[in-house]
Amino acid sequence: xxxxxxxxxxxxxxxxxxxxxxxxxxxxxxxxxxxxxxxxxxxxxxxxxxxxxxxxxxxxxxxxxxxxxxxxxxxxxxxxxxxxxxxxxxxxxxxxxxxxxxxxxxxxxxxxxxxxxxxxxxxxxxxxxxxxxxxxxxxxxxxxxxxxxxxxxxxxxxxxxxxxxxxxxxxxxxxxxxxxxx
Amino acid sequence: xxxxxxxxxxxxxxxxxxxxxxxxxxxxxxxxxxxxxxxxxxxxxxxxxxxxxxxxxxxxxxxxxxxxxxxxxxxxxxxxxxxxxxxxxxxxxxxxxxxxxxxxxxxxxxxxxxxxxxxxxxxxxxxxxxxxxxxxxxxxxxxxxxxxxxxxxxxxxxxxxxxxxxxxxxxxxxxxxxxxxxxxxxxxxxxxxxxxxxxxxxxxxxxxxxxxxxxxxxxxxxxxxxxxxxxxxxxxxxxxxxxxxxxxxxxxxxxxxxxxxxxxxxxxxxxxxxxxxxxxxxxxxxxxxxx
Numbered sequence: 001x002x003x004x005x006x007x008x009x010x011x012x013x014x015x016x017x018x019x020x021x022x023x024x025x026x027x028x029x030x031x032x033x034x035x036x037x038x039x040x041x042x043x044x045x046x047x048x049x050x051x052x053x054x055x056x057x058x059x060x061x062x063x064x065x066x067x068x069x070x071x072x073x074x075x076x077x078x079x080x081x082x083x084x085x086x087x088x089x090x091x092x093x094x095x096x097x098x099x100x101x102x103x104x105x106x107x108x109x110x111x112x113x114x115x116x117x118x119x120x121x122x123x124x125x126x127x128x129x130x131x132x133x134x135x136x137x138x139x140x141x142x143x144x145x146x147x148x149x150x151x152x153x154x155x156x157x158x159x160x161x162x163x164x165x166x167x168x169x170x171x172x173x174x175x176x177x178x179x180x181x182x
Numbered sequence: 183x184x185x186x187x188x189x190x191x192x193x194x195x196x197x198x199x200x201x202x203x204x205x206x207x208x209x210x211x212x213x214x215x216x217x218x219x220x221x222x223x224x225x226x227x228x229x230x231x232x233x234x235x236x237x238x239x240x241x242x243x244x245x246x247x248x249x250x251x252x253x254x255x256x257x258x259x260x261x262x263x264x265x266x267x268x269x270x271x272x273x274x275x276x277x278x279x280x281x282x283x284x285x286x287x288x289x290x291x292x293x294x295x296x297x298x299x300x301x302x303x304x305x306x307x308x309x310x311x312x313x314x315x316x317x318x319x320x321x322x323x324x325x326x327x328x329x330x331x332x333x334x335x336x337x338x339x340x341x342x343x344x345x346x347x348x349x350x351x352x353x354x355x356x357x358x359x360x361x362x363x364x365x366x367x368x369x370x371x372x373x374x375x376x377x378x379x380x381x382x383x384x385x386x387x388x389x390x391x392x393x394x395x396x397x398x399x400x401x402x403x404x405x406x407x408x409x410x411x412x413x414x415x416x417x418x419x420x421x422x423x424x425x426x427x428x429x430x431x432x433x434x435x436x437x438x439x440x441x442x443x444x445x446x447x448x449x450x451x452x453x454x455x456x457x458x459x460x461x462x463x464x465x466x467x468x469x470x471x472x473x
Contacts (some may be wrong), residue, residue, distance in 0.1 A: 022251070035239050037240050039235050041240055059253070072211050073211075076228075077231065084200070145231065148200075166192060169201075173195040173199070177226050
């Protein structure tokens with residue numbers, strides 16, 4: 001696993017981060033910024049904005065790290081949520097007035113699906129796994145997780161019953177879990 | 183609690199995808215802290231999303247890290263390093279200590295203190311305003327008090343005057359009462375000769391002591407050249423009973439002349455100093471003892 005390149009345990013890293021040690025910040029940034037940047041880019045689809053969102057995300061991470069509690073969840077998940085929420089907020093502010101993306105955006109997202117499956121060199125093995133995911137299920141995860149859609153919005157946009165969306169969200173994640181299963 | 187049911191409800195998936203309400207979020211966090219199997223499932227789902235995120239890895243622009251290192255506040259670890267960092271500044275202050283003592287504001291501290299400075303001014307300004315308003319309030323209160331005081335003083339003066347008048351009246355009444363109480367005192371009403379007004383004066387005559395007291399009720403004040411003169415009619419002849427003044431507040435006049443016998447009393451208006459015989463045409467009042 002990639003997270004194991006730390007010279008000490010995650011708990012120690014968190015403690016050092018909470019003490020605002022610069023060395024710990026270097027480790028955190030080097031370890032997680034590529035994934036966070038990738039997620040942000042997927043959400044905002046604009047390199048200039050993604051850059052700003054990444055900066056904002058790390059400012060928030062730095063500000064909120066003292067309240068992070070490993071008992072409540074994994075560090076990387078916590079970091080991802082901050083980056084993702086900041087990115088979703090950024091595009092909502094940009095399209096202020098229209099909190100929900102228009103249907104043309106949906107087309108973009110679906111198009112993007114086909115494009116993003118060119119694997120980055122460093123993570124060659126992983127995208128193949130993602131490709132094994134049922135495209136319908138993957139779309140649901142992307143809409144909810146990366147674009148901040150509620151289940152109701154997904155149901156409306158994909159013209160599906162709400163129950164189906166809920167089932168699909170659950171099975172999508174279960175499938176993802178199996179794909180990356182440890 | 184059926185944890186299997188909870189796990190299969192889909193709430194954990196929703197939690198991981200961030201679509202739960204704040205209340206559901208707390209619930210999931212609570213449940214996962216209690217039940218290890220829920221925690222394990224949550225971690226597995228989170229790990230799956232983490233893995234998915236890893237597939238999206240992109241190297242961020244290099245200037246982001248530089249910007250963050252400049253902007254974020256770091257604590258320099260270890261006491262030795264802190265000492266080293268502080269030392270040069272400490273020496274500078276020691277050198278300057280002889281002349282002036284200045285606070286050691288770094289550039290950062292200064293910018294941090296700006297809002298505080300402004301806030302201090304705001305507080306000072308509002309305090310000043312409050313003091314001004316309060317001073318004006320006190321001033322108007324003082325004016326009000328002064329007005330009340332002067333009106334109180336005025337009414338106090340009126341009351342004092344009234345009390346003085348009443349006291350004089352009281353004295354006169356006491357005097358009259360004392361005369362009346364004396365045994366043998368007779369009351370002779372002197373009525374106007376033209377009979378237009380009644381009871382202009384009263385004579386209290388004590389036949390046994392001969393003492394004559396005159397009470398003026400409503401005689402008009404004569405001119406400076408004239409004076410009222412009281413006469414006692416003894417055996418058909420008027421005998422001088424003395425002149426008297428009508429002064430302010432004096433109502434009972436004790437005459438010095440005494441009469442053991444008298445038929446009537448009369449008052450005439452004579453020239454100042456009195457007259458040996460009464461000018462009957464100028465007789466103002468008369469009162470018969472017998473009646």
